[in-house]
Amino acid sequence: MHSRLTLPAFYGVAVASLLFLAGFGSAFAAIQRPNVLDRHVTAISDQALMQRPAIALVDPERQAAAVRKVHWTAIGWIVAPIFEAIALLYLWSSGGAASLRDWLARRLRSQWSVRFCYGAALALLARLAAFLPAFYLYRVDRTLQLTPMLTRTWGLFWIFHTLLAMIVAGIIAAVVLWLVDRTHQWYAYTVLAILAVSVAWGFASPYVQAPIGRTGQLHGRVVDSIESLLARAGIAPMAVFESTRDSPVGEVTVLPAWPERRIIVTHAVVAAHTPAEIDYRVAYEVAGIA
16 A cells, blocks of 8 residues: 655655754864965966976866766765665655645646646756765865855755755746646757757846945956956957955956946956966857857
8 A cells, every 4th residue: 555645744854954054054164274276377387387297287186076076976876866866766666656746736726727737846856866965975075175154054954955956857847747738749848948948048047146245346457457358359448347356266257238348357267377377267168159
């Protein structure tokens, strides 16, 4: 006899996860230390860069840390989808998926609402199943000073991304199941929709991920160097803005759409990078839209 997925148990898992974030968030926060890698690279002479092997120019400690990061993160990336697959497989094999569908159908009149909530519930289950691997990956980045994010901030972002995943999965489930009812070629329409959304996200993502904070137009040697770089590449000039976002992690973003095509750099980049280093960051970002 199949076990039924009860609503209290469903909410209990979510509440337990939130309590875990609230209770243990501050205990796992690491001390943020300044990053001196940029100064180390800048101090290397041009002659040394041209003549010495790359392995001799790399900070040995950071090189060892990079190797450790690859080994540590591989565990998290492998375990996360396995946990998700096990949770979803158990839901199906135990009859919980059918019980959830019937429970939603009894309480919601609209078929669209049933499909949306069903997809959202599956996304929530997958996110909860992958919570520990996700937290582990965050702790690896935090320990190696690759993120300035405190644990409580990471927890809030995890909740936000979970809600976002539920909304997206709900919409996808509602649309795909509607197509399944309408046509046998539902998979072709689904593939076209995925391609369209992927292309649209490619253009919209710089705006979504742009540094948050007040911005002001930048002037001086940095801007002159960037304008020279764009001219050599045959790219039309762009306005350069500095974001006041208070973060030790430097960011460079290029907003590609006209007429707001502009380059945004954070204050951390302007303060800690040389014009040549900023040119490299800008060239990397511009290459994605040129």
